[in-house]
Amino acid sequence: MGMVIEITPLQSSTAGRLQGQTDRSPLIAVEDLHVHFQLGRHDVLRAVNGVSFDVNAGEVFGIIGESGSGKSTVARVLVGLLNPTEGTVLHDGVVLAKLRSREFRSVRRGYQIVFQDPEGALNPRMTVLQSVREPLDIAGVGSSQDRNQAAMTCLEQVGLGSDFAGRYPHQLSGGQKQRVNIARVLTMQPKLVVCDEAVAALDVSIQAEIINLFSELKYRLGLTYVFISHDLNVVAHISDRVAVMYLGRLVEVSPVEQLLASPMHPYTQALLRSRPSPVPASLREKRQPALTGEIPNAISYPDGCAFQSRCPQATALCAAEVPVWRSAESGHWVACHFAGQNQKTQSK
Ligand SMILES: Nc1ncnc2c1ncn2[C@@H]1O[C@H](COP(=O)(O)OP(=O)(O)OP(=O)(O)O)[C@@H](O)[C@H]1O
Ligand code: SF4
Ligand SMILES: [Mg+2]
Structure with missing residues:
Protein backbone atom coordinates (compact mmCIF):
# COMPACT_ATOMS: atom_id res chain seq x y z
CA MET A 1 0.00 0.00 0.00
CA GLY A 2 1.54 3.33 -0.99
CA MET A 3 1.14 6.32 1.23
CA VAL A 4 1.54 10.04 0.71
CA ILE A 5 3.70 11.63 3.31
CA GLU A 6 4.33 15.31 3.61
CA ILE A 7 7.85 15.94 4.72
CA THR A 8 8.55 19.11 6.64
CA PRO A 9 12.20 19.77 7.41
CA LEU A 10 12.68 20.94 10.98
CA GLN A 11 13.65 24.60 10.87
CA SER A 12 15.81 24.96 13.98
CA SER A 13 18.75 22.54 13.69
CA THR A 14 19.65 18.91 13.15
CA ALA A 15 19.28 18.50 16.89
CA GLY A 16 15.58 19.29 16.89
CA ARG A 17 13.36 18.59 19.86
CA LEU A 18 11.34 15.53 19.05
CA GLN A 19 8.32 16.12 21.15
CA GLY A 20 5.30 13.98 21.77
CA GLN A 21 1.84 15.46 21.93
CA THR A 22 1.34 17.15 25.26
CA ASP A 23 0.66 20.55 26.78
CA ARG A 24 2.68 19.80 29.90
CA SER A 25 6.42 20.29 30.13
CA PRO A 26 8.24 17.00 29.76
CA LEU A 27 9.63 14.99 32.66
CA ILE A 28 12.89 14.56 30.73
CA ALA A 29 14.15 17.00 28.11
CA VAL A 30 17.34 15.98 26.33
CA GLU A 31 18.85 18.61 24.03
CA ASP A 32 21.80 17.90 21.75
CA LEU A 33 23.36 15.39 24.14
CA HIS A 34 26.94 14.32 23.45
CA VAL A 35 28.88 11.79 25.50
CA HIS A 36 32.46 11.33 24.36
CA PHE A 37 35.02 9.01 25.92
CA GLN A 38 38.68 9.92 25.64
CA LEU A 39 40.61 6.79 24.69
CA GLY A 40 44.32 7.25 25.17
CA ARG A 41 45.86 10.51 24.01
CA ARG A 46 31.60 9.44 20.33
CA ALA A 47 29.22 7.11 22.16
CA VAL A 48 26.40 9.65 21.98
CA ASN A 49 26.69 12.26 19.26
CA GLY A 50 23.89 14.84 19.33
CA VAL A 51 20.73 13.24 20.68
CA SER A 52 17.55 15.18 21.50
CA GLY A 65 19.31 -0.09 18.48
CA GLU A 66 22.15 -2.51 17.91
CA SER A 67 24.90 -3.26 20.39
CA GLY A 68 27.25 -0.30 20.72
CA SER A 69 24.75 2.29 19.43
CA GLY A 70 24.90 4.21 22.73
CA LYS A 71 21.68 3.16 24.48
CA SER A 72 23.24 2.40 27.87
CA THR A 73 25.28 5.58 27.73
CA VAL A 74 22.06 7.58 27.32
CA ALA A 75 20.54 5.51 30.14
CA ARG A 76 23.39 6.35 32.50
CA VAL A 77 23.01 10.06 31.76
CA LEU A 78 19.24 9.88 32.39
CA VAL A 79 19.76 8.53 35.91
CA GLY A 80 22.65 10.86 36.77
CA LEU A 81 25.41 8.23 36.69
CA LEU A 82 27.23 10.02 33.88
CA ASN A 83 27.49 13.69 32.92
CA PRO A 84 26.97 14.95 29.37
CA THR A 85 30.11 15.99 27.51
CA GLU A 86 27.94 18.57 25.74
CA GLY A 87 24.26 19.40 25.65
CA VAL A 107 16.54 14.64 43.22
CA ARG A 108 18.45 11.76 41.68
CA ARG A 109 16.51 9.22 43.74
CA GLY A 110 13.54 10.02 41.52
CA TYR A 111 15.40 8.57 38.50
CA GLN A 112 16.15 4.88 38.84
CA ILE A 113 17.50 2.15 36.59
CA VAL A 114 16.94 -1.60 36.26
CA PHE A 115 19.81 -3.40 34.53
CA GLN A 116 19.96 -6.58 32.50
CA ASP A 117 21.73 -8.77 35.04
CA PRO A 118 19.31 -9.88 37.78
CA GLU A 119 22.27 -10.94 39.96
CA GLY A 120 23.99 -7.57 39.59
CA ALA A 121 22.47 -5.55 42.40
CA LEU A 122 21.84 -8.44 44.79
CA ASN A 123 24.28 -9.29 47.55
CA PRO A 124 24.33 -13.10 47.93
CA ARG A 125 24.68 -12.72 51.69
CA MET A 126 21.61 -10.50 52.09
CA THR A 127 18.04 -11.71 52.39
CA VAL A 128 15.45 -10.42 49.93
CA LEU A 129 14.09 -8.02 52.55
CA GLN A 130 17.56 -6.69 53.37
CA SER A 131 18.28 -6.14 49.67
CA VAL A 132 15.02 -4.33 49.07
CA ARG A 133 15.51 -2.25 52.21
CA GLU A 134 19.08 -1.32 51.42
CA PRO A 135 18.40 1.82 49.28
CA LEU A 136 16.20 3.14 52.10
CA ASP A 137 18.93 2.36 54.65
CA ILE A 138 21.48 4.24 52.53
CA ALA A 139 19.12 7.20 52.11
CA GLY A 140 18.42 7.12 55.87
CA VAL A 141 14.68 7.34 55.34
CA GLY A 142 12.47 6.95 58.46
CA SER A 143 12.90 4.45 61.30
CA SER A 144 14.07 0.89 60.85
CA GLN A 145 10.47 -0.27 61.27
CA ASP A 146 9.28 2.22 58.62
CA ARG A 147 11.91 0.94 56.23
CA ASN A 148 10.89 -2.68 56.78
CA GLN A 149 7.28 -1.76 56.18
CA ALA A 150 8.08 0.18 53.02
CA ALA A 151 10.26 -2.66 51.70
CA MET A 152 7.49 -5.20 52.38
CA THR A 153 5.01 -3.01 50.48
CA CYS A 154 7.37 -2.86 47.49
CA LEU A 155 7.86 -6.62 47.58
CA GLU A 156 4.11 -7.07 47.50
CA GLN A 157 3.90 -4.62 44.55
CA VAL A 158 6.22 -6.82 42.50
CA GLY A 159 4.21 -9.94 43.30
CA LEU A 160 6.51 -11.44 45.94
CA GLY A 161 4.64 -12.27 49.13
CA SER A 162 6.06 -12.08 52.64
CA ASP A 163 7.36 -15.67 52.45
CA PHE A 164 10.07 -14.39 50.07
CA ALA A 165 11.38 -11.83 52.58
CA GLY A 166 13.78 -14.21 54.33
CA ARG A 167 15.09 -15.96 51.23
CA TYR A 168 18.54 -15.51 49.73
CA PRO A 169 19.27 -14.81 46.03
CA HIS A 170 20.38 -18.40 45.33
CA GLN A 171 16.90 -19.56 46.38
CA LEU A 172 15.25 -17.43 43.66
CA SER A 173 14.65 -17.91 39.94
CA GLY A 174 15.94 -15.32 37.43
CA GLY A 175 12.50 -13.73 37.17
CA GLN A 176 12.13 -13.55 40.95
CA LYS A 177 15.56 -11.92 41.26
CA GLN A 178 14.57 -9.30 38.71
CA ARG A 179 11.38 -8.69 40.71
CA VAL A 180 13.56 -8.04 43.78
CA ASN A 181 15.63 -5.55 41.76
CA ILE A 182 12.44 -3.80 40.68
CA ALA A 183 11.22 -3.71 44.31
CA ARG A 184 14.52 -2.08 45.34
CA VAL A 185 13.97 0.63 42.73
CA LEU A 186 10.36 1.17 43.87
CA THR A 187 11.47 1.94 47.43
CA MET A 188 12.78 5.26 46.10
CA GLN A 189 9.31 6.19 44.78
CA PRO A 190 10.82 7.06 41.40
CA LYS A 191 9.31 9.39 38.82
CA LEU A 192 11.21 7.67 36.03
CA VAL A 193 12.48 4.12 35.74
CA VAL A 194 15.00 3.39 33.00
CA CYS A 195 14.86 -0.28 32.03
CA ASP A 196 18.15 -1.09 30.30
CA GLU A 197 17.70 -4.51 28.69
CA ALA A 198 15.82 -5.37 31.89
CA VAL A 199 14.32 -8.56 30.46
CA ALA A 200 17.12 -9.57 28.06
CA ALA A 201 18.65 -12.20 30.35
CA LEU A 202 15.33 -13.95 31.06
CA ASP A 203 13.56 -16.83 29.29
CA VAL A 204 10.95 -15.66 26.79
CA SER A 205 7.96 -16.69 28.95
CA ILE A 206 9.46 -14.91 31.97
CA GLN A 207 10.19 -11.86 29.82
CA ALA A 208 6.47 -11.56 29.15
CA GLU A 209 5.70 -11.80 32.88
CA ILE A 210 8.17 -9.06 33.77
CA ILE A 211 6.98 -6.80 30.94
CA ASN A 212 3.42 -7.24 32.20
CA LEU A 213 4.62 -6.38 35.70
CA PHE A 214 6.21 -3.18 34.36
CA SER A 215 2.92 -2.28 32.66
CA GLU A 216 0.92 -2.96 35.80
CA LEU A 217 3.28 -0.91 37.98
CA LYS A 218 3.11 1.97 35.55
CA TYR A 219 -0.65 2.22 36.00
CA ARG A 220 -0.66 1.51 39.73
CA LEU A 221 2.15 3.90 40.62
CA GLY A 222 1.97 6.46 37.80
CA LEU A 223 5.49 5.65 36.59
CA THR A 224 7.26 6.85 33.47
CA TYR A 225 9.68 4.52 31.69
CA VAL A 226 12.52 4.73 29.26
CA PHE A 227 12.54 1.18 27.97
CA ILE A 228 15.76 0.16 26.23
CA SER A 229 16.26 -3.04 24.28
CA HIS A 230 17.97 -4.37 21.19
CA ASP A 231 14.81 -6.48 20.72
CA LEU A 232 12.19 -4.60 18.71
CA ASN A 233 9.43 -6.99 19.79
CA VAL A 234 10.06 -6.21 23.46
CA VAL A 253 11.26 8.78 16.60
CA SER A 254 7.62 7.85 16.32
CA PRO A 255 4.51 6.58 18.06
CA VAL A 256 4.95 2.82 18.07
CA GLU A 257 2.02 1.99 15.76
CA GLN A 258 3.27 4.36 13.05
CA LEU A 259 6.81 3.07 13.34
CA LEU A 260 5.70 -0.53 12.83
CA ALA A 261 3.22 0.29 10.07
CA SER A 262 5.32 2.78 8.11
CA PRO A 263 8.98 2.90 9.13
CA MET A 264 10.67 5.71 7.22
CA HIS A 265 14.39 5.38 7.90
CA PRO A 266 16.27 2.70 5.92
CA TYR A 267 17.80 1.46 9.18
CA THR A 268 14.39 1.07 10.87
CA GLN A 269 13.10 -0.66 7.75
CA ALA A 270 16.01 -3.11 7.92
CA LEU A 271 15.39 -3.74 11.63
CA LEU A 272 11.77 -4.53 10.90
CA ARG A 273 12.76 -6.90 8.11
CA SER A 274 15.01 -8.77 10.55
CA ARG A 275 12.15 -9.35 12.99
CA PRO A 276 11.27 -13.03 13.33
CA SER A 277 8.25 -13.78 11.13
CA PRO A 278 5.56 -16.37 11.91
CA VAL A 279 5.32 -17.15 8.16
CA PRO A 280 7.76 -19.76 6.73
CA ALA A 281 10.43 -18.32 4.46
CA SER A 282 9.09 -20.26 1.43
CA LEU A 283 5.69 -18.53 1.73
CA ARG A 284 6.96 -15.02 2.39
CA GLU A 285 7.02 -12.48 -0.41
CA LYS A 286 10.51 -11.66 -1.63
CA ARG A 287 11.90 -8.77 0.34
CA GLN A 288 15.07 -6.77 0.38
CA PRO A 289 17.70 -8.35 2.60
CA ALA A 290 17.80 -7.29 6.24
CA LEU A 291 20.74 -5.47 7.69
CA THR A 292 24.21 -6.60 6.69
CA GLY A 293 27.64 -5.55 7.95
CA PRO A 302 31.79 9.41 9.74
CA ASP A 303 30.88 12.81 8.27
CA GLY A 304 27.36 13.04 6.95
CA CYS A 305 24.81 10.35 7.72
CA ALA A 306 25.99 7.82 10.33
CA PHE A 307 24.20 4.99 8.46
CA GLN A 308 25.80 5.62 5.04
CA SER A 309 28.21 2.63 5.11
CA ARG A 310 25.32 0.17 5.37
CA CYS A 311 22.54 2.03 3.59
CA PRO A 312 21.39 0.64 0.22
CA GLN A 313 20.14 4.10 -0.77
CA ALA A 314 23.22 6.15 0.14
CA THR A 315 24.36 8.87 -2.29
CA ALA A 316 27.15 11.47 -2.32
CA LEU A 317 24.87 13.81 -0.38
CA CYS A 318 24.70 11.29 2.47
CA ALA A 319 28.50 11.35 2.85
CA ALA A 320 28.61 15.13 2.81
CA GLU A 321 25.72 16.27 5.00
CA VAL A 322 24.11 15.13 8.23
CA PRO A 323 20.41 14.72 7.43
CA VAL A 324 18.11 17.16 9.21
CA TRP A 325 15.06 15.98 11.08
CA ARG A 326 11.86 15.87 9.09
CA SER A 327 8.33 15.36 10.27
CA ALA A 328 6.15 12.86 8.46
CA GLU A 329 2.91 12.37 10.34
CA SER A 330 2.13 13.90 13.67
CA GLY A 331 4.86 12.96 16.15
CA HIS A 332 6.75 10.86 13.56
CA TRP A 333 10.26 12.18 12.94
CA VAL A 334 12.96 10.86 10.69
CA ALA A 335 16.56 11.89 9.90
CA CYS A 336 17.22 10.78 6.31
CA HIS A 337 17.82 12.94 3.22
CA PHE A 338 15.46 10.78 1.22
CA ALA A 339 12.74 9.91 3.72
CA GLY A 340 9.41 9.80 1.97
CA GLN A 341 11.05 8.90 -1.32
CA ASN A 342 12.33 5.55 -0.06
CA GLN A 343 9.06 5.16 1.86
CA LYS A 344 7.23 4.97 -1.46
CA THR A 345 9.38 2.13 -2.70
CA GLN A 346 9.41 0.21 0.57
CA SER A 347 5.73 0.25 1.43
CA LYS A 348 4.20 -1.22 -1.71
N1 LIG B 1 33.23 3.99 29.94
C1 LIG B 1 33.47 3.86 28.64
N2 LIG B 1 34.69 4.11 28.12
C2 LIG B 1 34.93 3.98 26.81
N3 LIG B 1 34.00 3.61 25.90
C3 LIG B 1 32.77 3.35 26.35
C4 LIG B 1 32.44 3.45 27.75
N4 LIG B 1 31.12 3.12 27.89
C5 LIG B 1 30.67 2.81 26.66
N5 LIG B 1 31.65 2.94 25.74
C6 LIG B 1 31.53 2.75 24.29
O1 LIG B 1 30.47 3.56 23.86
C7 LIG B 1 29.73 2.95 22.81
C8 LIG B 1 28.29 2.84 23.21
O2 LIG B 1 28.19 1.92 24.29
P1 LIG B 1 26.81 1.58 25.00
O3 LIG B 1 27.11 0.64 26.10
O4 LIG B 1 26.12 2.85 25.33
O5 LIG B 1 26.02 0.84 23.82
P2 LIG B 1 24.66 0.01 23.89
O6 LIG B 1 23.80 0.52 22.78
O7 LIG B 1 24.11 0.05 25.26
O8 LIG B 1 25.15 -1.46 23.52
P3 LIG B 1 24.60 -2.88 24.06
O9 LIG B 1 23.35 -3.18 23.24
O10 LIG B 1 25.71 -3.82 23.74
O11 LIG B 1 24.32 -2.78 25.51
C9 LIG B 1 30.39 1.60 22.57
O12 LIG B 1 31.30 1.75 21.50
C10 LIG B 1 31.14 1.33 23.88
O13 LIG B 1 32.26 0.53 23.66
S1 SF4 C 1 20.59 9.95 4.64
FE1 SF4 C 1 21.36 8.66 2.98
S2 SF4 C 1 22.70 7.14 3.97
FE2 SF4 C 1 21.45 8.09 5.54
S3 SF4 C 1 19.73 6.74 5.76
FE3 SF4 C 1 19.09 8.32 4.33
S4 SF4 C 1 19.58 7.49 2.29
FE4 SF4 C 1 20.68 6.23 3.80
MG1 LIG D 1 23.66 -1.43 26.69
Missing part, protein backbone atom coordinates in the same frame (compact mmCIF):
# COMPACT_ATOMS: atom_id res chain seq x y z
CA HIS A 42 44.40 11.00 20.61
CA ASP A 43 41.23 8.96 20.18
CA VAL A 44 37.79 10.13 21.14
CA LEU A 45 34.90 7.69 21.05
CA PHE A 53 14.25 13.91 22.79
CA ASP A 54 11.59 14.52 25.40
CA VAL A 55 9.90 12.01 27.67
CA ASN A 56 6.48 13.00 28.94
CA ALA A 57 5.26 12.07 32.39
CA GLY A 58 3.32 8.81 32.23
CA GLU A 59 4.65 7.62 28.89
CA VAL A 60 6.81 4.66 27.95
CA PHE A 61 9.60 5.87 25.69
CA GLY A 62 11.36 2.99 23.97
CA ILE A 63 14.91 3.09 22.63
CA ILE A 64 15.95 0.44 20.16
CA THR A 88 21.67 19.60 28.39
CA VAL A 89 19.39 17.15 30.14
CA LEU A 90 16.55 18.57 32.21
CA HIS A 91 15.07 16.33 34.90
CA ASP A 92 11.67 17.87 35.56
CA GLY A 93 13.17 21.23 34.59
CA VAL A 94 16.36 20.82 36.65
CA VAL A 95 19.97 20.34 35.51
CA LEU A 96 21.29 17.66 37.89
CA ALA A 97 24.93 18.71 37.51
CA LYS A 98 24.11 22.18 38.85
CA LEU A 99 22.68 20.89 42.14
CA ARG A 100 24.61 20.80 45.41
CA SER A 101 25.49 17.27 46.48
CA ARG A 102 22.70 16.81 49.02
CA GLU A 103 20.04 18.16 46.72
CA PHE A 104 21.55 16.15 43.85
CA ARG A 105 21.20 12.90 45.82
CA SER A 106 17.64 13.72 46.77
CA VAL A 235 10.20 -2.45 22.91
CA ALA A 236 7.15 -2.43 20.64
CA HIS A 237 5.10 -4.39 23.18
CA ILE A 238 5.36 -1.84 25.97
CA SER A 239 6.25 1.53 24.42
CA ASP A 240 4.06 4.46 23.47
CA ARG A 241 6.80 6.07 21.38
CA VAL A 242 10.00 4.53 20.09
CA ALA A 243 13.35 6.12 19.24
CA VAL A 244 15.65 4.23 16.89
CA MET A 245 19.32 4.76 17.74
CA TYR A 246 22.27 4.22 15.42
CA LEU A 247 25.93 4.97 16.14
CA GLY A 248 25.26 7.56 18.82
CA ARG A 249 22.39 9.31 17.05
CA LEU A 250 18.65 8.94 16.88
CA VAL A 251 17.47 8.31 13.33
CA GLU A 252 13.71 7.97 13.80
CA GLU A 294 28.75 -4.23 11.28
CA ILE A 295 27.95 -0.95 13.00
CA PRO A 296 30.98 1.29 12.22
CA ASN A 297 33.51 2.41 14.76
CA ALA A 298 32.47 5.38 16.91
CA ILE A 299 36.12 6.49 17.14
CA SER A 300 36.48 7.45 13.48
CA TYR A 301 33.00 8.92 13.34
